Amino acid sequence: MHIVVVGLSHRTAPVEVREQLSIPDSSIEDSLVSLKNSSEILEVSILSTCNRLEIYSLVKDLNIGLSSIKEFLSTYSNLKTDELEPHLFDFRQEDAVLHLMKVSAGLDSLVLGEGQILSQVKKMMRLGQDFHSTGPILNRLLTQSISAGKKVRSETNLGTGAVSISSAAVELAQLKIGQSKGVDNLVSLKSENVLVVGAGRMSKLLITHLQAKGCEKLTLLNRNIDRAKSLAKDFPDLEIIPECLTLLDKNIELSTLVFTSTASDKPFIDLLRLNSLNINSLIRFIDIGVPRNITNDVKENNFVESYDVDDLQEVVSRNQEFRKKIAKEAESLIKDEKALFLEWWASLEAVPVINKLRSDLEIIRKEELQKALSRMGPDFSARERKVVEALTKGIINKILHTPVTKLRSPQSRQERQASLKIVEKLFSLNDDEL
Ligand SMILES: NC(=O)c1ccc[n+]([C@@H]2O[C@H](COP(=O)([O-])OP(=O)(O)OC[C@H]3O[C@@H](n4cnc5c(N)ncnc54)[C@H](OP(=O)(O)O)[C@@H]3O)[C@@H](O)[C@H]2O)c1
Structure with missing residues (x-):
């Protein structure tokens, strides 16, 4: 899975082109549905403002995903792909994450640090949720980007007396x-x-x-x-x-x-x-x-x-010199927020292995419990059965706690993958089922 953004903004396209790609609120739902119809696009969200149109998406295959979004833009604007292409930008993975955080903080705005963009990013998240086009990954990214935008405004002077x-x-x-x-x-x-x-x-x-x-x-x-x-x-x-x-x-x-x-x-x-x-x-x-x-x-x-x-x-441009200096400060705050999101995202890689391990252990727990209970016969009361059941669950949870925490904790991708491989091998977790 890859996070990508495709779009155009005041930096890449003149207003004559931007206005052809302005998606009004009334057309957002249809646009999200049309993008989601592509089997390549798992999650999608649209940011449409007077200075930018950006489509954030979680795609299965990077190149096919990017082409699907570009095709949508071409159809929507009635511009041929080769007319549109020179005005488009795209960012992938951490660059896409960083871009959204910068946008949200007003660092990519025509007027550096302007405040409207933060509410437009909030609206983008709300629309994605209302129309069910976003899922856990984009929702988390949007939440973290909004928090990056707020942090920049509260911890630097970028928003002070900000022009709009x-x-x-x-x-x-x-x-x-x-x-x-x-x-x-x-x-x-x-x-x-x-x-x-x-x-x-x-x-x-x-x-x-x-x-x-x-x-x-x-x-x-x-x-x-x-x-x-x-x-x-x-x-x-x-x-x-x-x-x-x-x-x-x-x-x-x-x-x-x-x-x-x-x-x-x-x-x-x-x-x-x-x-x-x-x-x-x-x-x-x-x-x-x-x-x-x-x-x-x-x-x-x-x-x-x-x-x-x-x-x-x-x-x-007459007013930007002072703001540009503060923008540098803001960028380091944004890098921290980006790292937090990427860490969370990387930790998701461990989820299938953890889930499989849990379900295999649960099968063993149930089988062994059943054997023990049938050996105890009818003398065992319902209350005692409950106590034994809770005991077996407690043991499994306690044993799993440390390895699961370690698998999810911040570490390099290589390190995590190596640990996951060991767990898969030791517990014979079937690759296909994962
Ligand atoms: N929001 C931003 O940050 C931002 C920044 C820069 C530029 N802009 C641009 O500024 C414009 C206004 O944005 P806004 O945020 O102020 O919008 P808004 O709060 O939604 O207000 C829309 C205004 O446009 C009028 N309107 C809508 N359709 C019209 C039509 N067909 N003919 C005549 N009037 C019409 C509405 O009149 P009624 O009250 O009669 O409906 C209302 O006065 C937009 O083009 C937007 O792209 C927005």
């Missing part, structure tokens, strides 16, 4: 406005006419950062107006006008800065739409949706500047 995609988006706006004014500092957003489209988790974070950067008033559009109204109430010190998404055109015309962060699976702002509006001064659009909410062609409109998640790299 949303804060990076607001910073990008400040940077671009500043650059257009010839200022290098991050400018206040007080004089901008701000529009936020979407009222989910990301929009809430966007508004928090907008407020921190001087914004005093904004319009919030959402498909479901009640959700926009409810989000507006979370910001009593900010003037928020909640409106329905149907009023998008009018609100774009009134804005200078537009953020989009909806989970729409198709873009709803394109060049055609913007060209039909009455726009005669510059509007900056920042789209953090994946799939994107705004098409790339809007840049052809002379009054439009438009940025997507991949453009956030510009502000992110």
Whole structure:
């Protein structure tokens, strides 16, 4: 059995490719079922976020397992394998374990140490359990990775004041406005006419950062107006006008800065739409949706500047030096967690031999007990029979305790295999049955 991960992320694929491989929550169950249909895949779990799609799996054969997952990705995205392949990465065994732990700790995120990823890994584990696609190995790996992520955040400063995609988006706006004014500092957003489209988790974070950067008033559009109204109430010190998404055109015309962060699976702002509006001064659009909410062609409109998640790299790299140092510290914590998982996994190798040894001894115990009891005849009371039965079980357990503990304890693979061979030979444990 091998643990593998196949995927793509902001490091390997541009947003145009990532958005074709974004698996929404509503399709996770079907995707897990389809992957599990392959006889090669024993356990599987999917991590789908705006910056990555990763499929973790326990496979029987390494190469066949990897091909099955790649085939699934190609079918799902409608991209041919050779188009997709250059954007994919895969890791096997301990590299796959290490990768998940790094991801969980935010060490592989666009914004180093960002916090959302930990809850996304927790969700990945919950979905795997709900849809019965994970089993003992992946569940243990996911649990240990979540604990690695928590440890890094509690034992290092990586998460302190951590920036997120949303804060990076607001910073990008400040940077671009500043650059257009010839200022290098991050400018206040007080004089901008701000529009936020979407009222989910990301929009809430966007508004928090907008407020921190001087914004005093904004319009919030959402498909479901009640959700926009409810989000507006979370910001009593900010003037928020909640409106329905149907009023998008009018609100774009009134804005200078537009953020989009909806989970729409198709873009709803394109060049055609913007060209039909009455726009005669510059509007900056920042789209953090994946799939994107705004098409790339809007840049052809002379009054439009438009940025997507991949453009956030510009502000992110300005802030990363300090975090990179802490990330080094975090990596040593992660290596310890990885070692713990691998030790546990290696100890499973002893399980079939231990189980066989136990069941062989149990057969002997029962046979010998039966002989003894029949010799004792009817004089032996039910209570006495129970005592003798418990005695025989106790003896077997006591004898097994030390060798079983030794077989499961941390040691090199060679050492464990050598001990297992000796036990198999001495007790004539049949290889086929194991
Ligand atoms: N979560 C993250 O860490 C993260 C980070 C960066 C980027 N993103 C991206 O940001 C976007 C929003 O994520 P989120 O976590 O904020 O999602 P969320 O909390 O689930 O909120 C989803 C939002 O999208 C709206 N929406 C869904 N389908 C829509 C459609 N067809 N047309 C118009 N609006 C629609 C919803 O409106 P209703 O209330 O009317 O349903 C709601 O406002 C996603 O594209 C995501 O990939 C997420």
